[in-house]
Amino acid sequence: MKSILLSTVAIAMTATFAMADGHSVVRMGTEGAYPPYNFINDAGEVDGFERELGDELCARAELTCEWVKNDWDSIIPNLVSSNYDTIMAGMSITDERDEVIDFTQDYFPPTASAYVAAAEGVDLEGGVVAAQTATIQAGYIAESGATLVEFATPEETVAAVRNGEADAVFADRDYLAPLVEAAGGELMFVGPDVPLGGGVGMGLRESDTELKEKFDAIITEMKADGSLNELLVKWFGEETAQY
């Protein structure tokens, strides 16, 4: 068995491959669990605002792009070890992340985060608040004095409020809005909105400056010709912040 494994490795190593230039296919990493930014549709494909924007960016840059799903927890480690080339996963631009990876300019304006609870009048300063692990919202709650409970997926943070494990959930307002609407009064926004983060941008490896400049230029172009605003309105509604 070992010799079979070794010979497979040897074949893989010595086989010659057609030379491909730097980025013949750009692999786009996303989480697929954060509607409307990105989610899995009924057909089982990645869909959402970032899918549509990403495809448009690739079309204008004349690149072939492929979408890849990855767990939120390991989304940055897998980018830097080159398992994919970009992250478009509703990721806010922060200083901590900027030390590890690079961001394009924001394609979604700095967002408001909001609390959602099952009843009015919950204690947001001293109660239990759910947030997704390794997000700016989790960082904010940790410093607000409330007890933070973290979950690996956004879905679980909302479920924690429904089953009473947490008093409230703290997340991007745009993620919570459709859920509140569909809950028919069971869930409601409480407390003030909190502006957080420096907008959402596309994450790339720090060494990948050429690709970053390419996408940066196209985002500027899309901001100027209004097509980015059209996409924002389509996925987030009329009231959303625009450029």
Add this chain to the structure above:
Amino acid sequence: MFSYCTDPETLATLQWLTCYLTTGVHFSFYYSFLKVLGILAVTAPVALAFGFGGAMAARSSIAPLSWFGKGYIAIVRGVPDIAFFLFFVIALDQGFEWMRHQVLCPDWTDPIRQGNDFLVCPQAKLPLGSAPQVVHQTYAFGLAVITFALVFGAFAANVIFGAMRAVPRAQLETAEAYGMSPRQTFWRVLVPQMWVYALPGLSNLWQVLIKATPLLFLLGIEDVVYWARELGGTKTPQFTDYPHGDWRMWYFLALLIFYLFMTWGSEKILGRIMARLTRGQATSGGEAQRKAAA
């Protein structure tokens, strides 16, 4: 899938359900069951081979080989699985890419490690950046099998090592008295008799392996648990034709039935293998069979 599925909101419950359960995303879910079964089917024999090799090495009379076998068993059993799955797989992947980089791009001057980034030349990427997603998935599948086999192989090696020592010494002495060489004694007397001692331990490992498959998501393989969580999550009407609340309980219930069924089936098959291996053995089980036949 069905023609009446174009407007699910208007359908009665049963029809709605048939449409819901045949969406593309559900087929990904069903497909993940096959994926898990496939991984088990490939991993179990490979892990058994690793275990057999490890046990043979550990009881070898050549000292370095014996140290290697014992070291393998001790180290892998001591390291937590999750550390293996996070660290070892990334290291293995980068190791392959580094070797390919040395062979394929000898005149590459940039450093491979740039801060946090691990960069080899594009031709050395494994799989190639331009490869279709299927190739990436197959590669991840292969890495998963190797990692599982290494981890479970160490446990199997320990079980088999113990089983080989459990074979009565008198059996081996008899073989020697007949003039068999050590090699003949090992293959003709020791190995056929040790399985009956190894099987209870190996069947435990098999059950643990069945339940360990959710670790695969750490490697980016979308297994049954990932899809159950994804499909069971709340779906709002804006983003799907089939909105529903938190149905994770139902999906996990389906998984429970699947895993129970796997356990039940394995028990049946292992029981048969045990009966077959016991035949004619110098154990109480073998004695009971002789009495029943007489």
